[in-house]
Amino acid sequence: DSGVTQTPKHLITATGQRVTLRCSPRSGDLSVYWYQQSLDQGLQFLIQYYNGEERAKGNILERFSAQQFPDLHSELNLSSLELGDSALYFCASSGEGGTPVYEQYFGPGTRLTVT
Amino acid sequence: DQQVKQNSPSLSVQEGRISILNCDYTNSMFDYFLWYKKYPAEGPTFLISISSIKDKNEDGRFTVFLNKSAKHLSLHIVPSQPGDSAVYFCAAKRVRGGGADGLTFGKGTHLIIQP
Numbered sequence: 001d002s003g004v005t006q007t008p009k010h011l012i013t014a015t016g017q018r019v020t021l022r023c024s025p026r027s028g029d030l031s032v033y034w035y036q037q038s039l040d041q042g043l044q045f046l047i048q049y050y051n052g053e054e055r056a057k058g059n060i061l062e063r064f065s066a067q068q069f070p071d072l073h074s075e076l077n078l079s080s081l082e083l084g085d086s087a088l089y090f091c092a093s094s095g096e097g098g099t100p101v102y103e104q105y106f107g108p109g110t111r112l113t114v115t
Numbered sequence: 116d117q118q119v120k121q122n123s124p125s126l127s128v129q130e131g132r133i134s135i136l137n138c139d140y141t142n143s144m145f146d147y148f149l150w151y152k153k154y155p156a157e158g159p160t161f162l163i164s165i166s167s168i169k170d171k172n173e174d175g176r177f178t179v180f181l182n183k184s185a186k187h188l189s190l191h192i193v194p195s196q197p198g199d200s201a202v203y204f205c206a207a208k209r210v211r212g213g214g215a216d217g218l219t220f221g222k223g224t225h226l227i228i229q230p
Contacts, residue, residue: 002158033217043159043204045217058217090158102147102210104218106158 003027004107006091012113018079021110025072025093031055032074033094033104034066038087049074050095081114088112118142119207121221129229134192136224138205141186145207149218150179150190153202162203163190166210192226200228 003026013019025032034046036059045058049068060066063081068074078085088111092104120139128134138148146167151159165172165179165188172179178191192199202225206218 002160004158031216035217042222043206043218043220045219048216056216092158102208103149103161103164105161106151108156108158 002105002107004091004093004105006089006107006110008110009108010111010113012115013081014115015081015083017081017114018077019081019112021076021078021089021091021112023074023076023091023093023107025074025091026105029093029095029105030072031093031095031104032068032072033092034060034074034076035090035092035106036087037090037109038084043090046076078112083114086112086114116141117221118145119205119219119221121203121205121224123224124222125225125227127227127229128195130197131194134190134195134199134226134228136190136192136203136205136226138188138190138221139186140188140207142207142209142219143186144209145219147208147210148179148181148188149206149208150177151204151206151220152199153204153223159204195226195228197228197230200226202226 005024030051046060048056066076088109090109092106094104149164150162153159181188202223205221
């Protein structure tokens, strides 16, 4: 158990809809990262938040957004969903208490299916 | 353009023997490398990492070797055990000089340990 939790575990929705994925980092970790794993692209970095502020962006679509709240949990919002958004979405956290630790610890993921 | 490559999609090794998983990278700015292990329906689990100032790091049965001139790293597992059967991901990041903190992943190697 990495200490990172994600909800829901599975999500099935229709094209055009909007969903919210939730992540709670390990206790004390200030950084939260979101990744997408699809069959053809592998694990792709989407976005990072550090202590409530956006820190880095990867291959995140404009239809996707994220935020990190004062209690450090994070939400990834996916809107105008397309069939190609079906994937596993992972959250990871790092940096206990702000110490620069480079290892990232992953949650169990949310499997999103768009029909 | 794949910056981290794992050219063997799968590898079969007999129990008790050495497993060697390989990874190549193209981005010379990467200076920190990690290996993750992933079971089906779970998130990636951090295994071992290495900084570019070292050429070897060891943790129990796992050893990672880094050859900077060849832009190549490898993970050795000795001895291989049935529980090692999983998908192994190589990942890289740039630590010095800032930049995005997300990890860049290879597409993984499925390691199968045969009895």
